Amino acid sequence: MAKVAAISGYKSFELGILKKNHPAIPYIKKAIRNSLQGMLEEGLEWVLISGQLGTELWAAEVVFELRETEYPELKLAVITPYLEQEAAWSETNKEWYESILMEADFVDSVSHRPYEKPWQLRMKNQFHIEKSDILLLFYDSEKEGSPKYLYEIAKHYQENNEYEIRTIQFYDLQVLAEEEQWNYDHFS
Structure with missing residues (x-):
């Protein structure tokens, strides 16, 4: 029974999403929502993010919804x-981020210093894995990007710990888009 889910994935710029009204965002959020609803039925209590632009802030919006x-x-x-x-x-991104922080139930930093070196990012990844029961990651091995590092840490952690990794892949988004198109074609 997963009580804490860490959620991460691609940053918006890695997906070429530069505006808040990009047509892919509703599909990404729907995939996150679908995954979270299943976890909520299993006893999920907390969602943990690091506040990165893209997947993580969209996930926060889904949590609020x-x-x-x-x-x-x-x-x-x-x-x-x-x-x-x-x-x-x-x-614009600072305002979006601040609005998420204001609605969050808990806010802190792994390193209580400004950015110095990449070790801070590795420490954050390790912390998020160790403090969660499950990882929901928007990641597709066909398109590597920043989520690869968290995925590798999670896989390594999984070797010695009971830890679940669930991914959202581009195929999943394609299926959601096709379902919506089918529903639109058949019910409108």
């Missing part, structure tokens, strides 16, 4: 790799 509708007890923790990770972001 689920809290408003069916699962008011669901909680969100944002534990960043280091302080001021948003320092170089655009104003």
